[in-house]
Amino acid sequence: MKPLFIVLEGPDASGKSTQLKLLSERFTALGIPHITTREPGGTQIGQDLRRILLDPRRSMRPLTELFLMVADRHEHVETVIRPALREGKWVISSRYTLSTLAYQGYGRGMDLKLLRELNELATSGLDPDYVFLLDLPPQVAYERTRGRDRFEGEGLAFFTQVRAAYLSLIRSVPRGYVIDATKTPEEVCREILAHLPLPG
Ligand code: TMP
Numbered sequence: 001m002k003p004l005f006i007v008l009e010g011p012d013a014s015g016k017s018t019q020l021k022l023l024s025e026r027f028t029a030l031g032i033p034h035i036t037t038r039e040p041g042g043t044q045i046g047q048d049l050r051r052i053l054l055d056p057r058r059s060m061r062p063l064t065e066l067f068l069m070v071a072d073r074h075e076h077v078e079t080v081i082r083p084a085l086r087e088g089k090w091v092i093s094s095r096y097t098l099s100t101l102a103y104q105g106y107g108r109g110m111d112l113k114l115l116r117e118l119n120e121l122a123t124s125g126l127d128p129d130y131v132f133l134l135d136l137p138p139q140v141a142y143e144r145t146r147g148r149d150r151f152e153g154e155g156l157a158f159f160t161q162v163r164a165a166y167l168s169l170i171r172s173v174p175r176g177y178v179i180d181a182t183k184t185p186e187e188v189c190r191e192i193l194a195h196l197p198l199p200g
Pocket of ligand 1: 011039069097100
């Protein structure tokens with residue numbers, strides 16, 4: 001079976017890291033070779049970029065932020081995601097191209113066409129096989145994350161915008177699913193697994 005590239009999207013505190021862990025445990029039990037990874041920060045360079053990007057004491061021009069996200073993605077795709085898929089490993093990533101459209105596009109008001117072109121350039125057109133949007137009401141996301149990093153410092157209006165963006169964007173993603181992230185982690189994991197073609 002061709003290895004699958006699976007992406008989890010959603011605001012901070014929607015449980016993406018918890019799901020990475022639960023899915024990984026499940027895949028191990030099923031004997032599926034896989035890696036879990038994230039953006040920004042899935043490579044060594046990415047870890048440095050992530051520190052710069054999320055530092056709440058740092059302010060940054062929107063275009064600078066965009067270039068750093070795209071640089072992180074390019075490095076991630078070429079040195080982590082593609083090699084893993086080539087070796088037959090499934091890849092589960094917390095965040096990918098949809099994050100840029102939601103945060104830089106709808107959140108920061110940058111041109112979606114430009115963002116899609118940069119995503120295409122950074123990934124050479126590598127699209128995920130499945131995208132799961134862990135959806136939370138903005139108020140819940142905001143309360144759970146207040147002050148955690150530079151993005152969470154943006155306030156409730158920003159969360160509201162990003163949520164609406166995600167819900168609209170996911171509709172045009174092939175095999176893109178909205179998952180209610182207010183449910184327990186186990187329920188969320190079960191729902192995700194139910195969409196996947198698992199061996200056995
Ligand atoms: P997280 O990895 O803890 O979810 O945080 C990463 C932050 O970076 C999150 O607030 C969303 C933001 N982000 C963007 O703005 N654009 C992107 O393309 C990506 C990958 C993340």
